[in-house]
Amino acid sequence: PRLASARYGKDNVRVYKVHRDQRTGIQTVTEMTVTCLLEGEIETSYTQADNSVVVATDSMKNTIYIKAKEHPVNPPELFASILGQHFIDTYAHINTAHIKIVVHRWTRMVLDGQPHPHSFFRDGQETRNVEAVVDRKAGITVKSAIVGLTVLKSTGSAFHSFVRDEYTTLGETWDRILSTDVDCAWTWETFGSLKAVEQATPKFDAAWGKARAITMKTFAEEESPSVQNTMYKMCEQILDVVPETALVSYSLPNKHYFEIDLSWHKGLKNTGKDAEVYAPQSGPNGLIKCEVART
Numbered sequence: 001p002r003l004a005s006a007r008y009g010k011d012n013v014r015v016y017k018v019h020r021d022q023r024t025g026i027q028t029v030t031e032m033t034v035t036c037l038l039e040g041e042i043e044t045s046y047t048q049a050d051n052s053v054v055v056a057t058d059s060m061k062n063t064i065y066i067k068a069k070e071h072p073v074n075p076p077e078l079f080a081s082i083l084g085q086h087f088i089d090t091y092a093h094i095n096t097a098h099i100k101i102v103v104h105r106w107t108r109m110v111l112d113g114q115p116h117p118h119s120f121f122r123d124g125q126e127t128r129n130v131e132a133v134v135d136r137k138a139g140i141t142v143k144s145a146i147v148g149l150t151v152l153k154s155t156g157s158a159f160h161s162f163v164r165d166e167y168t169t170l171g172e173t174w175d176r177i178l179s180t181d182v183d184c185a186w187t188w189e190t191f192g193s194l195k196a197v198e199q200a201t202p203k204f205d206a207a208w209g210k211a212r213a214i215t216m217k218t219f220a221e222e223e224s225p226s227v228q229n230t231m232y233k234m235c236e237q238i239l240d241v242v243p244e245t246a247l248v249s250y251s252l253p254n255k256h257y258f259e260i261d262l263s264w265h266k267g268l269k270n271t272g273k274d275a276e277v278y279a280p281q282s283g284p285n286g287l288i289k290c291e292v293a294r295t
């Protein structure tokens with residue numbers, strides 16, 4: 001047998017960092033969960049119990065905290081690239097660093113119309129994710145994402161004219177509930193160096209804001225004929241407004257809400273245009289995926 005692939009590191013490294021503006025007294029917080037996996041000439045640590053090539057995962061955890069102290073942690077695309085580049089620069093036998101950052105939401109409280117200087121709330125389980133692969137030869141590839149943004153529309157979604165055969169029971173509908181947990185990702189054109197990522201810094205927050213706005217606006221305003229068509233339109237718009245992206249993808253569960261026929265009870269009308277009470281389904285769910293490339 002041969003070692004076909006290997007990467008190792010530290011997962012679930014929770015990091016919190018506060019910025020204190022001395023002049024205004026306004027404090028800003030960032031909370032993230034970091035994963036760091038390294039690849040390189042590390043085969044002998046697996047095959048020969050040679051630990052001389054092993055940068056301990058504990059040391060990686062220490063490094064994440066030190067770099068978070070020494071460098072900005074925002075935008076996450078920049079911090080992930082800085083962190084990955086550190087491992088390539090520091091250990092000659094490490095050739096690829098895989099850094100994943102999940103940024104959790106701390107939204108500033110607004111009290112009596114005023115943003116509070118140091119109080120925040122978790123408005124949803126949505127996260128902003130970044131995966132950076134820093135490779136000694138190939139450069140820095142960065143994938144940004146919105147994950148876990150749960151949305152629902154109570155109408156404005158249809159699904160009909162699909163294959164009808166001896167396996168089909170699903171009725172056609174011109175008016176249905178549509179709900180999903182958005183997982184939207186955009187891959188940046190590869191950066192040739194950390195300097196190139198640093199120069200692109202202003203683009204990362206802007207792209208996240210645009211992708212999130214396009215997702216919500218298209219979801220809300222499109223008379224959706226299917227999840228497939230609506231997500232494709234989202235991809236087209238993101239590629240259009242973020243020219244440095246090479247690929248945009250969505251992975252959308254179709255979280256079904258079933259009509260409940262109550263006519264057995266005194267002829268109660270609760271289906272079709274009379275439907276008001278529905279049964280939200282935990283599963284099974286549709287799962288619709290696509291990747292749209294610029295070229």
Ligand SMILES: O=c1[nH]c(=O)c2nn[nH]c2[nH]1
Pocket residue numbers: 159170225226227228254286288
């Ligand atoms: O939008 C939808 N796409 C599908 O492929 C599908 N299949 N069942 N319901 C569906 N809704």
